[in-house]
Amino acid sequence: MATCDGSEARAALERSVLRRVPPLLTDLYQFTMAYAYWRAGRHNEPAVFELFFRDNPFGGGFSLFAGLSDCLLFLQNFAFSDDDVEYLRSVLPAGTDAAFFSYLKELDCSAVSVSAVPEGSVVFARVPLLEVCGPLAVVQLLETSLLCLVNYASLVCSNAARFRLAAGPRRRLMEMGLRRAQGPDGGLTASRYTYIGGFDLTSNALAGRLFGIPVAGTMAHSYVTSFSSLEEVWPQTLVPCGGGGPIDFICLVKGWLGRVCQLLGSKTSLVREGELAAFLSYAIAYPQNFLPVIDSYSVSCSGLLCFCAVALALCELQYQPLGVRLDSGDLCRQSLEVRRVFKECNKQFSVPQFESLIIVGTNSISEQSLAELNKKENEIDVVGVGTHLVTCTRQPSLGCVYKLIEVRGRPRMKMSEDPEKSTLPGRKSVYRLLDTDGRPQMDLICLSEEAAPKAGVSLTCFPLGLTKTLQTVTPAQVTSLRLDVFTCGQMLTDGLECCGLL
Amino acid sequence: MATCDGSEARAALERSVLRRVPPLLTDLYQFTMAYAYWRAGRHNEPAVFELFFRDNPFGGGFSLFAGLSDCLLFLQNFAFSDDDVEYLRSVLPAGTDAAFFSYLKELDCSAVSVSAVPEGSVVFARVPLLEVCGPLAVVQLLETSLLCLVNYASLVCSNAARFRLAAGPRRRLMEMGLRRAQGPDGGLTASRYTYIGGFDLTSNALAGRLFGIPVAGTMAHSYVTSFSSLEEVWPQTLVPCGGGGPIDFICLVKGWLGRVCQLLGSKTSLVREGELAAFLSYAIAYPQNFLPVIDSYSVSCSGLLCFCAVALALCELQYQPLGVRLDSGDLCRQSLEVRRVFKECNKQFSVPQFESLIIVGTNSISEQSLAELNKKENEIDVVGVGTHLVTCTRQPSLGCVYKLIEVRGRPRMKMSEDPEKSTLPGRKSVYRLLDTDGRPQMDLICLSEEAAPKAGVSLTCFPLGLTKTLQTVTPAQVTSLRLDVFTCGQMLTDGLECCGLL
Known part of the structure; x- marks a missing residue:
C-alpha cells in the first residue's frame, strides 16, 4: 500500500512529527525512581523489563500485538529538551542534586536493546511480548510511554480481528470511528491498527495519507x-x-x-x-x-x-x-x-x-x-x-504491564497482595511450536539459559499457572516468537514489515 | 496554575504543536460532500450546524462540556497543506474538477463564527452546545474534527466529575491513566480534562508542564x-x-x-x-x-x-x-x-x-x-x-453529533428511520433560568428569533420530548448559556478562562 507518488517521504516526516511522543509523557514517579537509582549509583546497572498482559481481551482466547513501530520511533527519538529538564527541576522534591539534571540532559536509548514479537502477531496472555534491556534508570523511564503505545494499539487491533472473525471473510469492513475516539491521535491510532487487525477501509483521510490505508465515504x-x-x-x-x-x-x-x-x-x-x-x-x-x-x-x-x-x-x-x-x-x-x-x-x-x-x-x-x-x-x-x-466498548483497556525481571544478571520478582499480580522472574525465551501441518501447537516460555526445543524431539512442560499438570508435545517446527528489533539506539526494523504497511 | 517560570511561552508553543489537529484528520465523505456543494455552486451558502449529545453519559443526569479550547485552536489553524491537497487529488473520484483543489488550498475559517457553552460547564442532553455558522462547504468540513475534539474531552471530564462526587469533597483524587489511554494524545487529553472535572493531581509529567496541572508520584x-x-x-x-x-x-x-x-x-x-x-x-x-x-x-x-x-x-x-x-x-x-x-x-x-x-x-x-x-x-x-x-469503562463514548439546522436562513431537519435520531430544525438560543437563590431551574431552548425570557416574568414551555406537557416557570435571573467564542477567524477567548487553566 503506498501513498500518492512523490509525497511518501513527506508523509513519513509528518508521521514522525505527528506521532512524536515526548519522553516527558510519562508518570512523574519514573523520575523520582530514576533519581533514587542515580543517587545510589545504580542507574547504569544492567536491567531487563518485560511487557505482557495478564488476560486475553474481550473474554477471548487471543490478542494481536501492535504498537511496535510507534515504540521503536519513540526509542530512537528519546531525549529530554532543556525545557523538559527545567520543568522537572521545578517539580521534583527540593534537594534533588543538580548533577542529576545534567545526567537527564545527556540521556538517550543508545544503550537500550529490545526484542519483540512482530507487529500484528497473534499472541496470548502472560507471554513476554517485548523485552527491554539497558541501564536501570533508562529502562525504568521508558515504562509508561511504552505501555501507552502498546496497550491501545494492541487492544483495538485485537478488537478489529474479532469484528473480522464475526463478519466472515466475504463482507468488507470499514472503520469510521474518528469522531468517537479519544481525540485526534486516538482516532489515527484506531484507523492504523484496525487495518492491521483485518479491516478493509477507513473513513479517516489523514490515516489514508500517512499510512496508505484505503479510504472511502x-x-x-x-x-x-x-x-x-x-x-x-x-x-x-x-x-x-x-x-x-x-x-x-x-x-x-x-x-x-x-x-x-x-x-x-x-x-x-x-x-x-x-x-x-x-x-x-x-x-x-x-x-x-x-x-x-x-x-x-x-x-x-x-x-x-x-x-x-x-x-x-x-x-x-x-x-x-x-x-x-x-x-x-x-x-x-x-x-x-x-x-x-x-x-x-x-x-x-x-x-x-x-x-x-x-x-x-x-x-x-x-x-x-x-x-x-x-x-x-x-x-x-x-x-x-x-x-x-x-472505544472497544466490551473492554476499553488491555492492561499491559511492564515488569522488572532482572538486575545485574539476578532475576527479580514481585509478589503482591493479589497472587495473580505476581511476576515470573528472570529472562525468558519464547518459542512457538508448530505441528507437521505448520499449525501452532503452543507457545513455550523457557528461561533464556535453557536449551531451545528441537524439532522432532518431544518435550515436557507445565501449562502456565498449573504447576502440577505436565504436558508432553513433539513439535515439527520451532520458531522464536520474539526478534531483535532495536539495538544500541538503532531500529533493526520499522516494525511493520510483517503486515505490509508503511 | 502556572508552569515553571520563563518557559510558559515555550509551553504554549509546544501545546499548539503537540495538539495541532491537521484538517485532513476527518472523514473522507466531508470532501466528497464539499465537492458536490462546490460543483453545485452552493459552497458559500450560509449554513449553521449545531453540536449536541442525545443522552447524558453514564446513565446520569448531567454532563460537563469540554474540548472548546482545542476546537478554537483547530479552527484558528485550519488550512490544508499542498501535500494534503495532492493526497485528496489521488483519492477523490476521477473527474473531480481541478479548480476544486485550488479552492481547497485557499480555505480557512475566516468566515466562520462559533458560539459555545464555556469550557467545563454543566450541560444536559439535546442542548446545542456549539453553534457553528459559515460557508456550507467549510462548516461541513469541520464536522468530524470538532466532534473528535469535544466527544472524549467532555466524556472524560464528566467521568472525572462523577468520581469527584463519589469521592466526596475531602478525599484527594489523582489521575494516573496515561498507560491505559488511547495512546499519547488520549492520555494527555485525559489528564487535562479530568483536572477540569475535579481531580487534584496527575501522574502525567507532560500534562504538568503543558497545562500546569499539579503532578505527583x-x-x-x-x-x-x-x-x-x-x-x-x-x-x-x-x-x-x-x-x-x-x-x-x-x-x-x-x-x-x-x-x-x-x-x-x-x-x-x-x-x-x-x-x-x-x-x-x-x-x-x-x-x-x-x-x-x-x-x-x-x-x-x-x-x-x-x-x-x-x-x-x-x-x-x-x-x-x-x-x-x-x-x-x-x-x-x-x-x-x-x-x-x-x-x-x-x-x-x-x-x-x-x-x-x-x-x-x-x-x-x-x-x-x-x-x-x-x-x-x-x-x-x-x-x-x-x-x-x-477509558470511561461504563460508557466509553459520548456520542455527540453535529447536525445541519439552517441553510440560507431556512431551517433544516433530519427525520431518520429511528425517531430519536430526528433533529430540531432552526437556530436556537439557550438560556439558563435561575431561581431567587441563584440555583439553576432549567435550561430553556428557544428559536433565536423568539424574544428572550425576562427575569420575574413567568413563561410556559414544553419539557423536551413531551409536546403535550406544559410547564410554567418564573425565573429570577436569566443567563445566556452560549457565548460568542470565535468570529471571523479569530478566537474571542481561549476557552479556558472559566476554569482557571492555561
Whole structure:
C-alpha cells in the first residue's frame, strides 16, 4: 500500500512529527525512581523489563500485538529538551542534586536493546511480548510511554480481528470511528491498527495519507438535508459516460422516478424533493461514485425511490452507480427490501448494473450485533463500524504491564497482595511450536539459559499457572516468537514489515 | 496554575504543536460532500450546524462540556497543506474538477463564527452546545474534527466529575491513566480534562508542564523489586534535617526495625531485605518525599514494617515522612490496619508526625468501587485512578453529533428511520433560568428569533420530548448559556478562562 507518488517521504516526516511522543509523557514517579537509582549509583546497572498482559481481551482466547513501530520511533527519538529538564527541576522534591539534571540532559536509548514479537502477531496472555534491556534508570523511564503505545494499539487491533472473525471473510469492513475516539491521535491510532487487525477501509483521510490505508465515504445526512428543492441542483445536465452532448439530467431522473413509483406502487407525492435534489446533485458531481445515504427521511417512501430513479438515469447514460448506505432502523430487514427492489428494477428495466449494487450498513454496529446480523438473512455487503470498534466498548483497556525481571544478571520478582499480580522472574525465551501441518501447537516460555526445543524431539512442560499438570508435545517446527528489533539506539526494523504497511 | 517560570511561552508553543489537529484528520465523505456543494455552486451558502449529545453519559443526569479550547485552536489553524491537497487529488473520484483543489488550498475559517457553552460547564442532553455558522462547504468540513475534539474531552471530564462526587469533597483524587489511554494524545487529553472535572493531581509529567496541572508520584513496584540487599544502599548516611554530621542511616533504621517488630509482634526474619533497602535508598535520596508503595511482597509481614522503621528514623532526624501507597488487595481493610499501626507507633515512640501520614490507595478504582469504599470504614486519604477514569469503562463514548439546522436562513431537519435520531430544525438560543437563590431551574431552548425570557416574568414551555406537557416557570435571573467564542477567524477567548487553566 503506498501513498500518492512523490509525497511518501513527506508523509513519513509528518508521521514522525505527528506521532512524536515526548519522553516527558510519562508518570512523574519514573523520575523520582530514576533519581533514587542515580543517587545510589545504580542507574547504569544492567536491567531487563518485560511487557505482557495478564488476560486475553474481550473474554477471548487471543490478542494481536501492535504498537511496535510507534515504540521503536519513540526509542530512537528519546531525549529530554532543556525545557523538559527545567520543568522537572521545578517539580521534583527540593534537594534533588543538580548533577542529576545534567545526567537527564545527556540521556538517550543508545544503550537500550529490545526484542519483540512482530507487529500484528497473534499472541496470548502472560507471554513476554517485548523485552527491554539497558541501564536501570533508562529502562525504568521508558515504562509508561511504552505501555501507552502498546496497550491501545494492541487492544483495538485485537478488537478489529474479532469484528473480522464475526463478519466472515466475504463482507468488507470499514472503520469510521474518528469522531468517537479519544481525540485526534486516538482516532489515527484506531484507523492504523484496525487495518492491521483485518479491516478493509477507513473513513479517516489523514490515516489514508500517512499510512496508505484505503479510504472511502460519500455523504452524510447533513448533505441530504441541506437541499430543499430541485432549484438548488446545478448544473442540471450530465454528459453520457461514452461522450456526446449534455443531457437534461433532472428531466431524465423525473421520468425514471415516475416509472419506479409505478413499478413499486409508491406515491411520488411522498418523495422528498430535497432528498431527490441532493442525490441528483451528487450524481452530477460524481456520476461514478454514486452511493447515497438513503434514510434521511424514509427509506421506503423516499430514499430508495430517489436512489433508483437517479441510478437508473445514470445507467441510461452508461454510468455504474455504486449502491446505497443504510444508517438507521433494522438494517437486515431494510437490506432485503432494498435488494428486492434492485432485482425488480433489473427485471423490469433491464439494468444488469443493478445486480452489482452494494449495500452498506452503518448503525452502532458491535461485535455482537455483527454476529447476530450474520445469523439473519440480510444483503449487507459492507459494514461500517465506529464507536464499538474504536472505544472497544466490551473492554476499553488491555492492561499491559511492564515488569522488572532482572538486575545485574539476578532475576527479580514481585509478589503482591493479589497472587495473580505476581511476576515470573528472570529472562525468558519464547518459542512457538508448530505441528507437521505448520499449525501452532503452543507457545513455550523457557528461561533464556535453557536449551531451545528441537524439532522432532518431544518435550515436557507445565501449562502456565498449573504447576502440577505436565504436558508432553513433539513439535515439527520451532520458531522464536520474539526478534531483535532495536539495538544500541538503532531500529533493526520499522516494525511493520510483517503486515505490509508503511 | 502556572508552569515553571520563563518557559510558559515555550509551553504554549509546544501545546499548539503537540495538539495541532491537521484538517485532513476527518472523514473522507466531508470532501466528497464539499465537492458536490462546490460543483453545485452552493459552497458559500450560509449554513449553521449545531453540536449536541442525545443522552447524558453514564446513565446520569448531567454532563460537563469540554474540548472548546482545542476546537478554537483547530479552527484558528485550519488550512490544508499542498501535500494534503495532492493526497485528496489521488483519492477523490476521477473527474473531480481541478479548480476544486485550488479552492481547497485557499480555505480557512475566516468566515466562520462559533458560539459555545464555556469550557467545563454543566450541560444536559439535546442542548446545542456549539453553534457553528459559515460557508456550507467549510462548516461541513469541520464536522468530524470538532466532534473528535469535544466527544472524549467532555466524556472524560464528566467521568472525572462523577468520581469527584463519589469521592466526596475531602478525599484527594489523582489521575494516573496515561498507560491505559488511547495512546499519547488520549492520555494527555485525559489528564487535562479530568483536572477540569475535579481531580487534584496527575501522574502525567507532560500534562504538568503543558497545562500546569499539579503532578505527583514517588515509586513503582519495579523500584522496590530492583533491590535485593542492603549492600545496594548508597550513600548509607543521611544528614539530619536541622544540620549536623552525617548519621549512619542503615544502622539507625535497623534499630527502629527491631523496635517496630517488637511492638507489633512481627518477625524481622520475614522482612524482605530488598524492600528495606529500596525504602532506605529512596529516603536517603528524598528524605522529605518518602511515600513508598508497600505491597510489593506483603504489607503486614514486610512493607509496613519497613516503612515504619525508615519513617521513624526520618522523624528522629527531624524529617517528615509523607505516607504509604497500597496497590493491591483489600484497600479499606489494609488502610485501617496501617492507620492503627501509625497510631500505635506514635503512642509508643512519641512521633506526632505519624498522625499526619497519608494513605494512598490505587487498585483498579472505579466510580462504583469508590462509592462502595465510602460506605466502608477506611483511612484512605488520596485515591489514584487510572483505567476506569480514562477509558470511561461504563460508557466509553459520548456520542455527540453535529447536525445541519439552517441553510440560507431556512431551517433544516433530519427525520431518520429511528425517531430519536430526528433533529430540531432552526437556530436556537439557550438560556439558563435561575431561581431567587441563584440555583439553576432549567435550561430553556428557544428559536433565536423568539424574544428572550425576562427575569420575574413567568413563561410556559414544553419539557423536551413531551409536546403535550406544559410547564410554567418564573425565573429570577436569566443567563445566556452560549457565548460568542470565535468570529471571523479569530478566537474571542481561549476557552479556558472559566476554569482557571492555561
